[in-house]
Amino acid sequence: MSEELLQRDLQKNPEKIGKWDFYNIGATSIKNLKEFGIIRNVDYGSEEKKKIDALIVQKKNVIAVIEYKKPSEFKTAIQKQKAIEQELEVAKKLDAHIIIATDTKDTIWVNVLTGNKIKDEKGNFIKENFNPKDEKLPELIEKIKYSINELSDQLKPKELVNPTDLAKQIWQDIWSVSGATPENCLYTFVELFIFKYLSDLGVLQGIFNFNTLYSSYDGNTEDEVLETYATTIRPKIKTLFPENSIDKTTIINGTIFVSKDQKAVQGYSTVFKKVLKKFKDYGKLEHIDYDFKSQLFESFLKESISKKNWGQFFTPIKVVRAVVEMAKDDIKEGVKICDPACGVGKFLLEPIITKLDQFYEVKKGKLIPKITIHGYDKGFDKDEQKTIILAKANMLIYFSDLLKDNPTITTEFAKLFNESFILKTNSILGTLSEPIENQYDLIVTNPPYVTSGSSNLKDEIKKDGDLVNYYKINAIGVEGLFMEWIVKALKPNGKAFIIVPDGIFNRQNDKNLRQFLLDECFIDGIISLPIKTFFTTPKRTYILCLTKKGHKKQIQTDPVFTYFVSEMGESRDVYRFDIDQDDLNEAVTLYSFFKGNKQSFSKINTDVRCKIQPIELFKPENHWCVERWWSSEEKETLGIKDENLKLKIEEFPTLLEEVSNSIISIKAEVEELSNDANKPKFIKLAIKDIFDLKIKTNNSKFTKTFIDKNKGEIPVYSASKFPENVDYGYVKDKLEGVKYFEDCLTWNIDGSIGKVYLRKGRFSLSEKVIPLILQKKYKDSLDLLFLKYAIEMEFSKHYFGFDNKAGKGKIQEIEISIPTDSKGSFDLDLQKQLAEKFKRIEDIKKSISDELEKISSTEIEFE
Incomplete structure (x- = not known):
């Protein structure tokens, strides 16, 4: 830990330069800065050991890196260039905008994106000295930050x-x-x-x-x-x-x-x-x-x-x-980029500006x-x-x-414009009328969201044999057709970033579309945007990040980046005023770190809005509305309020129709789950006979302080309200006196009482968590996931809670019903089938609740 930060109380009371925090900290390393939460807690590689003279920071975003030099070391052009090069790599790692190198009398201002010195409006290098007490300094830094980019090292002309x-x-x-x-x-x-x-x-x-x-x-x-x-x-x-x-x-x-x-x-x-x-x-x-x-x-x-x-x-x-x-x-x-519903072309033009x-x-x-950019849109009249x-x-x-x-x-320019943006008027299908495959390296788009009227498009597709063979999923709405087009139009290993509505992730009758996405693509990330992100729709929308598989047989093992955005840096009314809170910018920054470290990113992530979810969670029959995976307690911690949908009275019937269709499709699935002619026989076993309850967990000395001193790779689970989170942190393996467990169930005495958790891999536990380790004789005949649900069902009858804590003495005699085959042996296959049904029923109940919540929470406007 940094004595400098502690002694000067800089963590809570930093100096200020305008609205930014200023840290004059020559004895503090990058690693210390991230441990104190001053910069993001991500992997900065070899730069972590480096000590920085000073930083200007705003909400963990580094605005400028300052390098102080003695006058004797800052005289010649070579010395000054060396001072710049000394900080350039670390500034890039920190995603800073500016490097300021100074001996307090002479100052050089550098654009981190280009490595070049910054010029004023007239093209002269900026000469203003860096003085944290100068009242005009914030204005200069703001102007530099606003002006410079990958192409420009010069301040923008004030009059224009x-x-x-x-x-x-x-x-x-x-x-x-x-x-x-x-x-x-x-x-x-x-x-x-x-x-x-x-x-x-x-x-x-x-x-x-x-x-x-x-x-x-x-x-x-x-x-x-x-x-x-x-x-x-x-x-x-x-x-x-x-x-x-x-x-x-x-x-x-x-x-x-x-x-x-x-x-x-x-x-x-x-x-x-x-x-x-x-x-x-x-x-x-x-x-x-x-x-x-x-x-x-x-x-x-x-x-x-x-x-x-x-x-x-x-x-x-x-x-x-x-x-x-x-x-x-x-x-x-060399890349080919496409937006199949391009509108005024911003997704294609912003990357090249x-x-x-x-x-x-x-x-x-x-x-x-x-590079090649193609933007398509449809139109049949002048408007x-x-x-x-x-x-x-x-x-x-x-x-x-x-x-x-x-x-x-x-x-020449006209030719480029005409080749880049193309009107599709040959069919009411527009872009969808051409069955393109394996053409684009990158697709970035916000396709239209229309459910009613999409039957006309499907009728048009039926008239063309090629299109019938191309659109096989029968997804709901125009957005479903676009999703199929996008995936097929991508080259193998191509990437797509798509704005999608909640229906694609939530509708039961779109589970085939979700299966198609899993079959054809790796799911890289889903960012949940706030309601009213868009002017014209009250729907919740998401940024879906995909990579098309090189071979369809590839199986995704990497986890999925998810982020819950509440605000995106502007008010969500028609005026769109800038506001301070910008979760979207933070999501994008963390996603860039995640991409380079998918398997280990969760271990260094400390942002509670970010969850790295296992791909196993993304089953086609489950919803993918990731913001629902934050508990009420977590939302309360974040200060997030569930926003009510606001609809005009004429829009309400459409919502009712959507919810009705979703519940009808859920009903059909429940009927399918219940149609089992073969009713199994069960035998009962007590908890103490199934599990080895003599195995003990860690004692009260196994604290967070102990874990902090012995940081490693093994997660330590506690009896918190958020049992999926690794609240205690990660500890070294094979520590003396520490108990470790692997691939087993756990039961909380405190915290989330009533829930059993299947923990995979190697882990450790706090004193308030009981490991449920199978007796050796049952390892090959009992399914852990089935036992999880069966135990929870029995425990729910005993009303465990904070006034009736569930220690080993209270749970050991409880009996669990286990299915058997015709010979009276435990039926492992049937256990696994029942476990899947248990899980699906849980998901279905949650889906129905969510659908009804949409209606009950909707506010109707009569204007």
């Missing part, structure tokens, strides 16, 4: 940080005169934004330039100027960026100022001038901010009065970035992509086609820096 306010003003102007939906206001804003932007880059010149058009108000009427835009400039933009010859879509399609037959709309010329003036007054759009590119569509949705109509292609940017962060290790040169130079090369007038138009326009905005450097090859 983010034109979102401009977007909102123009939305109001357009809506006030037209009453158009936010969708159409958005399309129109994006079109004019592109017009101004292409003009500022020099792509549009002469009579086609924004400034030329605006100056033409001197001497021309407002109607004439709008007519010039409609008949001269728009066709020019479409010439520079040719449309896709198949689906006829291009980057612009505003409908407010220009009619469908490409003529100026009478009566809108005054507001057109007003909008152009706001663009003019705003200034040049050369440096488009990263966050503006990402949040343009989000800002319009916040103003939307018809969110339900277009939420189908909108995923909150924080969720998009979480998925992208989880998938980033799989995004490299800071890596354009790495993934796209311009050579001899040709734009050469080094539906606008999603792909917006995706292409979005791609142009994301590619702004590359286009700025290569303004003369617009046709």
Whole structure:
């Protein structure tokens, strides 16, 4: 332990730099920092022994690593570079943003992602000295943190940080005169934004330039100027960026100022001038901010009065970035990435926004992509086609820096946009109409969630023999069809990160889909998102992480990462204000550590929102709604309240139908379980005859303190309220005086009285837990899982509790009924069958309870 942290009380009372914690700690190692909970308790490898001079931390997230040097060691360029290199690896391991190397007089600021020194807005290296007492320091660090990324070492220009306010003003102007939906206001804003932007880059010149058009108000009427835009400039933009010859879509399609037959709309010329003036007054759009590119569509949705109509292609940017962060290790040169329900394309564009130079090369007038992205969406009329138009326009905005450097090859960019985003209009099935197999290395998507009306799609599938053979699972809803498409479209060993609704994990009539996922894929992780994560659905949703098996015969042995997210860094109303609590970011960070250490991660994990679950828990007949695997006590510890579903009165019948269908499917399964013509015979044996009760557990000296001093690999289970958790920690094997057990049942005297636990592998126990070790003569004839349920059933009749504790003396005479075969011998196969039935009945009762809870807890809104 670190004497420095204890003596200075830094764990509870750290120094402050603005809102962040500052630890000036030259004598404390990385290992000490994680043991004290200052940084995450994960494996930092060989860097754990290293001592750091100082850290700036926010909720275990390392903002900056500080290296202090003597002036004599910080004079030359070589000395300064050495100081940077000395901290770079540890800063990367800590996932820090900034390295600050200083001798208190001279300071170097370094971007950890690139290893380069950070520049100010004008391109000069930052010279500000690092002084923790400087009141301006937090502002500088915030600005650096906001600006730098894998592509940029420079602070963003202050005057062009983010034109979102401009977007909102123009939305109001357009809506006030037209009453158009936010969708159409958005399309129109994006079109004019592109017009101004292409003009500022020099792509549009002469009579086609924004400034030329605006100056033409001197001497021309407002109607004439709008007519010039409609008949001269728009066709020019479409010439520079040719449309896709198949689906006829291009980057612009505003409908407010220009009619469908490409003529100026009478009566809108005054507001057109007003909008152009706001663009003019705003200034040049050369440096488009990263966050503006990402949040343009989000800002319009916040103003939307018809969110339900277009939420189908909108995923909150924080969720998009979480998925992208989880998938980033799989995004490299040569990969093929797909989003089969792409909407405006964010899942495909966010991963490349800071890596354009790495993934796209311009050579001899040709734009050469080094990765392939495919986004599909369907549409049959102009409104539906606008999603792909917006995706292409979005791609142009994301590619702004590359286009700025290569303004003369617009046709090349148009070709890339058209190949990347494709409209599927040949069938009502859209993307689902093409039975693709083994094509993509990575799929990231948020498919539509629709149960009603999906029968129309299934009827369409029945008309095509190839599709009938492709979609074999008969899953519920459109999302079920998409899941089948996604898995089949992945290459062997390919990965998928999919936003899925609770129905896929919960519906009994989707157990075939869950079986399909287990057969074809490794289940890497499931992150439970909070209710109302999405604007348009009250459903609980999840991030499902899959790896397609290289060979179908492979069996998953790795555990599954699960995480219970309560908040994701923003309010879950239409306003989406930033808030402090961000469990989603923490989930993503821990998932990255889990990926590299799946088998051992649970031993170092201390986050109670994170559970590493055995794959055996993910049976197709069980629900996979992972947040239900946190007990009420655990939720209370976390301060989590179970949120009630809120539905409009017209949405309530749909919920009733879903619950009814689920219970009907459960009823059919119970009937199947009860249809057993052969009723077994049973004989009774006392607990003392089945188990060797003379074997003792550990004594009262076997404490947490003792375990902390003898840390090892063997789990120690206690009689806590959370018996699945390893509360006591892990101890070394073969310690003198310590009793160890293996593959047996245990019974709690205190804590979760009434439950028997089957503990697998080697373990140890606290004094309040009784080991139930089979007599040697029964080892090959009695099934432990059956005994677990049989004992619990008998114990429930004896009302054990804190006033009636269940010591060995009280349980030894209790008799257990055990099935026999026709010869009167213990029937091991039948025991195993009954054990499975016991477990399934438990799961079914829980499923019914959960389904009814959905109805009883739902709040009905009449607005």
